[in-house]
Amino acid sequence: MSRFRRGGMTGDPRAGFRDQRDKEPAVPQGLINSARKSGQLNLSGRGLSEVPASVWRINVDTPEEAHSNVQFDASDRWWEQTDLVKLFLSSNKLQSLPGDLKLLPALVVLDVHDNLLTELPSAIGELVNLQKLNVSHNKLKLLPPELSQLQSLKSLLIQHNQLEEIPEALGQLADLEELDLSNNNLRNISGCFGGLTHLGRLNLSNNKLKALPTEISSLKSLRQLDCTSNLLEDVPASLAGMDSLEQLYLRQNKLTFLPEFPNCKRLKELHVGNNQINTLGPQHLLHLSCLSILELRDNKLKSLPDEIALLTGLERLDLSNNDLSSLPSSLANLQNLKSLQLEGNPLRGIRRDLLSKGTQELLKYLRGRIPEPKSEQGEASVITAMTMPSDAVVNSHAIATLKTLDYSDKQAPSIPDTVFSAVGSSPITIVNFCKNQLTEVPPRIVELKDSVCDVNLGFNKISTISLNLCMLLKLTHLDMRNNLLASLPDELEALTRLQSIILSFNRFKTFPDVLYRIPTLETILISTNQITSIDPLQLIKLTKLSTLDLRNNDLMQIPPTLGNCESLRSLNLEGNPFRNPRAAILAKGTAAVLEYLQSRIPT
Structure with a gap:
């Protein structure tokens, strides 16, 4: 007992241990010591509501060990080794960053994504060596103009915040190579972007943009531009001057025609699905010979021009869910085409079983509709180049x-x-x-x-x-x-x-649960099985699903909440034993079926 009295503990002998526990730092000292030696500190996912001052002052304060009389070898003097260059604070509960951030001028990487930040301190402009800044998945509404001082910055990730505008100062980051502004509330982008001459990747998806600035054509190094899920009705003609552009995503906008790209000679992927494009003319295809992927699904195309054959490098063509009633025979001349998607079109003159046999069989059929060449020499060359001995293994x-x-x-x-x-x-x-x-x-x-x-x-x-x-x-x-x-x-x-x-044509008795967990799925064809039910609440999570074929199964009823799957453009339910919706409604098409199901949802 005398031991406790000497410690001043006249009450509960455990109280002192509780006090000591409460004063323990949220960041173990061992991590701080290791960071002084490695230059890296990872405090991600520790539930921090604030960062201990010792972290910001890690390069300033001299540790107690440095004042002791104990002799250390040079390799053991960890407090003298290196400045902090990488700091990871993601997935915590930080609501702000202090001005003491400026005490870490050697930082090259700062990652504070997945927190509760509503603003960034002006002191962030003093991190002049910073090359990567990740502030995504926070609650930022404004960016400080001091960001313009980060002249070494190469990667700036600001996606999933609440930004409504971008400061002009951002255009001064001349060395920036990657900029992600997706999933914000941006309504316009200023011409300041023209100064980002080294930018290679720009993500503007999931905002509220109605237009792109003409200055965007100044981005001569841009290889990937993603404008998916905005309100674009047109793209500036100057976009055609981006001669380094390789991938362009314009999905889920309000485009009524395909832009022309006379100078985008490196363009390999063009994604314009989920728009309102109703016309595709020769002028839209003349300069796209390098294109390997053309995605036009979920539009209103009624026909394809014969000039589609100009896309000699095309490997994938997605025309799902349009209004095509026929296909030009010139499609067969696309010798590199490996995937042709046509689900959800009212095609006539082509047997449905032929469509189900795959791309190569369909191209073979279309090739048969092309008149034979009159030149015997030309015919012989085709046979020599395109056929192989029948006994060849591969x-x-x-x-x-x-x-x-x-x-x-x-x-x-x-x-x-x-x-x-x-x-x-x-x-x-x-x-x-x-x-x-x-x-x-x-x-x-x-x-x-x-x-x-x-x-x-x-x-x-x-x-x-x-x-x-x-x-x-x-x-x-x-x-x-x-x-x-x-x-x-x-x-x-x-x-x-x-x-x-x-x-299709397997032995499924239940809809495979794993399909509900693949959010990238756009087409599920599972007809002619023995499926008895589906879960519309899970299907709704597949926000990209546009084609679902459940024909010839054992569905006894169709849940009304299936009507909430608004992404569906083609829903096939024929050949099931349910009573409602009736055949007359099914015959009216997907939109009528979904509307009918919605009307039956209990209020």
Whole structure:
């Protein structure tokens, strides 16, 4: 007991330990010591409502160890090693940053994303060595003009805040290479952006922009421009002068025509889906010969010009959910085309079963409608260039030129090793193993995971999807129709780029839950199974889903809340035993069905 009296503890002997615990710093001293030596301090996800002063003064205050008489080797004198250059404070509860931030002038990286910040201190302008600043996922409404002093800044991430305007000073960041302003409340962008001559990536998606400034054409280094989900009715003609532009995203706006790009000679991807484009003329296609992806889904196109054949480099063409009633035969001349999406169009003259056989079969059909060349020499050259001996194991021309690994319609029980060996170092993007007798996903398909984006395993006898397939993380299109599947593995949700999946003619009795967890899905074809119910509350979360085919299943009822899935442009329910909606309503199309279902939601 005398021990407690000497410590002044005449009451509860545990009180002193509680006081000591309450005074413990939120940041362990060991982390501070390590940061002094490494120059990096990671305090992410620690529930901090404020940052201890010792962090801001880490380069200023001399630690107690430095004043002791204990001798240290040079390698042990951690307080003299280096200034703090990287500070990570993400996923905390910080509402503000103090002016003491200026005490860390050597900072190169400052990450405070996912906090509660409503403003940034003017002192941030004194971090003159800063190269990367991440303040995304906060509550910022304004940016301080002092940002213009960060002349070394290369990456500025401000997405998911509440910004309504951008200060002119931002245009002075001449070395900026990446700027993300997505998911804010921006209504206009000033001409100051013209000064960002080194900018390579600009993300303006999910704002309220009605126009882009003409000065944007000054961004001669810009390679990627994302304006998805705004209110754009037009884009400035000066946009055509951005000769470094490779990827342009204009999805979910109010465009009524496709812009012209006479000088964008490097443009490889053009995404203009979910607009109101009703006309596509030759003038829109003349200068897009380098285009590899053209996405025009969910528009109002009624026809395609024969000049579509000018897009000689096109590999993917998405025309889903338009008003196309016919296709030009010139499509067959697109020799590099690997994926042609046509779901949701009122096509006439082309059998539905032909559309379901895939891109190559459709192109073959269209090619048959092209008049034969009159020149015998020309005809011979076509045969020589485009055909291979019938006994060849694999088409080496398709591997090298079309980046396609095709071993289809062989009725083979397995894929020979020689097929995969023929790939070598070629970056295969399309795999077609349909119409065989496969009972499993070929294990060696995982060898193609770094490049493959389209896999067709339809018309086989596969009963389970292996984890090898779930490792193809770049996969965007998966065709598993006409197999023996009854379920999908949870690991399939790792395919975070998957846009379309075809599961028709299998043995599903329930709608696969994992599909609800793949938010990138735009097309789900799962007709002719035995599905008895769907969960519309989960489907609503698939905000990009525009095509859903549930024909010929065992749905006894259609939940009225399915009507809230407003992203759906094509919903097919025919051939199910439900009584409502009646056939007369189904015949009126998707919009009428959704309106009917909404009217039946209890208020």
